Amino acid sequence: MAPRRTRTAAAALVLLLSPALGPRPTFAEESEPTKKWKPVLSLEFHSRTIVWDEKARSSTLGSAFLAAGVEVRIVRGWSATIFGGASLANWNGLVFRTLPFSVEYQAGPRTGFLAGASTKATFARLGSWDLGLEARFLASLGTAKSLDLVGLNEAGTAEVRGTWFRLQAGPVLTYRGLPTLSPFAWLGLDRLWGRCLMEENIRDLSGSEEKTVTGKGWVSAGGGFFWELGPSFGLGFEASALPFKKSGGGLGLDLGAALRAAVAF
Amino acid sequence: MGTQAKLKTWGGTIVLAAAAVLAAPPSGTPPCLELPKISPFDGPAEPAYVDGQILVRFKPQTGAVVRAAALAALESSSIRRLARLDVHVVAIPPRETVEAMVEAYRRNPDVEFAEPNYLLRVSVTPNDTLFQYQYALSNTGQTIGSLPGSPKGQARADIRATAGWEESKGRPEVVIAVIDSGLDLAHPDLKNKVLNSGRDFVNNDFDASDDHGHGTMVAGIAAAETNNGEGVAGVAWLSKILPLKAMDSTGTGSTDKVAEAIRYAADNGAQVINLSLGTDQPSQTLREACKYASEKGAFIAAAAGNKGAAVHYPAAYDNYVFAVAATDYNDARADFSSLGAEVDAAAPGVRILAPYPTALTPAGYLPYAYGDGTSFATAHVSGMAALVKSLKPGLSPSQVMNILRYIADDVNAAAYQGKDEFLGYGRVNLEKAIVPLLLRK
Numbered sequence: 247m248a249p250r251r252t253r254t255a256a257a258a259l260v261l262l263l264s265p266a267l268g269p270r271p272t273f274a275e276e277s278e279p280t281k282k283w284k285p286v287l288s289l290e291f292h293s294r295t296i297v298w299d300e301k302a303r304s305s306t307l308g309s310a311f312l313a314a315g316v317e318v319r320i321v322r323g324w325s326a327t328i329f330g331g332a333s334l335a336n337w338n339g340l341v342f343r344t345l346p347f348s349v350e351y352q353a354g355p356r357t358g359f360l361a362g363a364s365t366k367a368t369f370a371r372l373g374s375w376d377l378g379l380e381a382r383f384l385a386s387l388g389t390a391k392s393l394d395l396v397g398l399n400e401a402g403t404a405e406v407r408g409t410w411f412r413l414q415a416g417p418v419l420t421y422r423g424l425p426t427l428s429p430f431a432w433l434g435l436d437r438l439w440g441r442c443l444m445e446e447n448i449r450d451l452s453g454s455e456e457k458t459v460t461g462k463g464w465v466s467a468g469g470g471f472f473w474e475l476g477p478s479f480g481l482g483f484e485a486s487a488l489p490f491k492k493s494g495g496g497l498g499l500d501l502g503a504a505l506r507a508a509v510a511f
Numbered sequence: 512m513g514t515q516a517k518l519k520t521w522g523g524t525i526v527l528a529a530a531a532v533l534a535a536p537p538s539g540t541p542p543c544l545e546l547p548k549i550s551p552f553d554g555p556a557e558p559a560y561v562d563g564q565i566l567v568r569f570k571p572q573t574g575a576v577v578r579a580a581a582l583a584a585l586e587s588s589s590i591r592r593l594a595r596l597d598v599h600v601v602a603i604p605p606r607e608t609v610e611a612m613v614e615a616y617r618r619n620p621d622v623e624f625a626e627p628n629y630l631l632r633v634s635v636t637p638n639d640t641l642f643q644y645q646y647a648l649s650n651t652g653q654t655i656g657s658l659p660g661s662p663k664g665q666a667r668a669d670i671r672a673t674a675g676w677e678e679s680k681g682r683p684e685v686v687i688a689v690i691d692s693g694l695d696l697a698h699p700d701l702k703n704k705v706l707n708s709g710r711d712f713v714n715n716d717f718d719a720s721d722d723h724g725h726g727t728m729v730a731g732i733a734a735a736e737t738n739n740g741e742g743v744a745g746v747a748w749l750s751k752i753l754p755l756k757a758m759d760s761t762g763t764g765s766t767d768k769v770a771e772a773i774r775y776a777a778d779n780g781a782q783v784i785n786l787s788l789g790t791d792q793p794s795q796t797l798r799e800a801c802k803y804a805s806e807k808g809a810f811i812a813a814a815a816g817n818k819g820a821a822v823h824y825p826a827a828y829d830n831y832v833f834a835v836a837a838t839d840y841n842d843a844r845a846d847f848s849s850l851g852a853e854v855d856a857a858a859p860g861v862r863i864l865a866p867y868p869t870a871l872t873p874a875g876y877l878p879y880a881y882g883d884g885t886s887f888a889t890a891h892v893s894g895m896a897a898l899v900k901s902l903k904p905g906l907s908p909s910q911v912m913n914i915l916r917y918i919a920d921d922v923n924a925a926a927y928q929g930k931d932e933f934l935g936y937g938r939v940n941l942e943k944a945i946v947p948l949l950l951r952k
Binding site: 347348353396400 | 678902903905906910913914916917918919921929930936937943945946947948949950951952
């Protein structure tokens with residue numbers, strides 16, 4: 247027991263001292279050495295505090311997506327995944343003040359497309375512990391949605407279209423000492439940025455305003471497990487938290503969660 | 512060309528603030544009024560509430576099963592319960608109205624009360640001592656004046672200034688040129704608001720002092736110093752005033768002087784020009800001056816006129832000038848307000864309290880006066896335009912005009928649906944002009 251505790255402590259130390267970490271293990275590389283590619287399905291949710299108007303104002307961007315992709319083993323211990331799917335982005339609370347009529351978006355989630363890619367590499371093994379690096383890029387491209395401007399003497403519409411990008415990178419520590427369950431933890435750089443375009447048309451009165459947003463906080467941490475339910479099928483779950491400094495002082499916390507399924511051929 | 516058309520100020524009646532002098536101590540020291548806290552919530556609540564929700568409290572002895580059955584019977588569900596108040600936030604069926612469901616719950620003997628989930632909004636109330644009489648800015652149904660027999664207004668028959676100020680109080684860079692009889696440069700509510708001593712086109716100098724009173728009132732309505740603990744509030748708290756005297760001590764001015772003042776205002780950075788004056792004679796000179804100023808980016812508001820007849824000039828120059836009619840403290844059209852297709856919108860113009868030149872004020876009176884007229888309605892619109900320009904400096908004059916048209920409350924819709932020749936699009940609403948509209952599904 248003592249050596250294991252030592253290894254655990256050492257691994258934890260490595261994790262804490264890492265400059266930045268990022269998520270997403272799937273099947274253990276060694277458990278399926280002959281499988282070259284495997285489809286993956288991912289359902290994710292995250293809530294992120296965003297700032298805009300030169301960081302003077304903030305709101306929360308809620309996002310969910312369902313993506314399907316394929317993970318390809320490039321060489322032993324190094325793989326890449328590309329994926330795409332549908333996304334929902336909720337820009338509620340975003341205020342556009344330079345349009346002819348100022349508007350506050352409160353119309354809930356908007357649909358869109360999601361595309362992304364990730365890569366991961368295992369570079370160290372300490373007994374049952376794997377230490378790897380992973381990077382992931384996500385892009386959510388919102389579709390345009392027209393909404394009625396109510397309360398005016400003339401009929402008018404506002405069309406909204408939002409896009410966000412997220413980049414995560416950093417080390418991930420996975421425990422391989424259990425037969426079918428692989429718990430993991432990570433700590434990583436986590437940046438989110440995007441823009442939301444609002445166009446207004448009320449008869450001969452029109453205007454557009456693009457709001458550039460960035461996510462608060464730089465480093466997120468999380469953990470979860472991957473459960474191999476059979477030789478070719480597994481399920482994963484993870485939760486994440488991203489601390490940030492609130493504008494008015496104090497610490498805020500943005501949360502995320504993901505559910506993944508992977509099938510190996 | 513013969514003689515030039517004479518333009519007259521559209522001040523209508525001006526009544527000195529006699530209410531104040533009655534309250535003055537024998538020494539003649541101006542009275543210091545004790546003002547109650549004014550809140551827009553004092554008046555009847557506006558029917559603005561959360562769609563699809565109501566608030567319900569059951570009687571204390573009502574058990575959970577009975578509560579659940581009552582909710583289910585009306586196809587609704589409890590979103591959450593405010594524990595300390597024992598009030599349920601209830602989601603109602605999408606096809607039902609809030610009013611109908613409130614009534615349905617009230618008929619249930621187990622229900623103590625049911626009500627809409629009303630929306631509330633913070634507002635800004637300035638501390639100016641006479642603010643309580645400025646129904647045009649915040650009408651709570653208060654008595655307008657302290658003399659016996661002073662009228663009472665109808666709550667919310669105002670321009671929604673307090674809610675609008677929460678969004679913006681203006682910017683000093685947005686200058687309002689008041690082309691009128693000048694301005695009392697030493698008035699306590701105006702001395703800190705003037706850009707400079709102005710320009711006097713009547714006496715051809717650079718001292719636009721007011722020898723009539725009308726210009727001081729108009730300027731004060733648009734942009735009196737506000738939240739300074741005395742006098743009245745202006746619509747545009749922080750905007751500066753450029754006083755341009757084109758009307759003489761009788762309230763009359765010539766077309767050339769007014770046109771010259773309009774050009775001067777445009778050339779000296781005024782983004783809003785207030786023209787509380789007019790004539791029934793069209794003038795190409797005046798029209799060209801308005802066109803020039805508009806093309807230089809100045810929004811121009813002008814009084815429709817006080818004869819209950821056709822809209823006068825320059826208000827009738829539709830492409831360049833926003834024509835303002837007058838309403839009263841009940842949101843009814845003032846009977847003197849001129850009419851026509853050129854009327855863009857209306858603003859309060861009856862019993863409007865405003866600064867009055869100190870030098871023209873009889874001893875014992877405060878330097879404030881009540882006035883009637885589309886002039887004073889126009890000044891409200893000029894103040895609003897300054898606030899819009901402060902928030903959205905890139906807007907053209909025609910865009911500002913359209914904003915003020917489209918946000919007006921159609922207060923005479925019962926008789927004249929939509930735009931009409933009496934009030935145009937309706938009585939202007941500062942809250943709708945600058946506070947963000949909520950975009951919902």
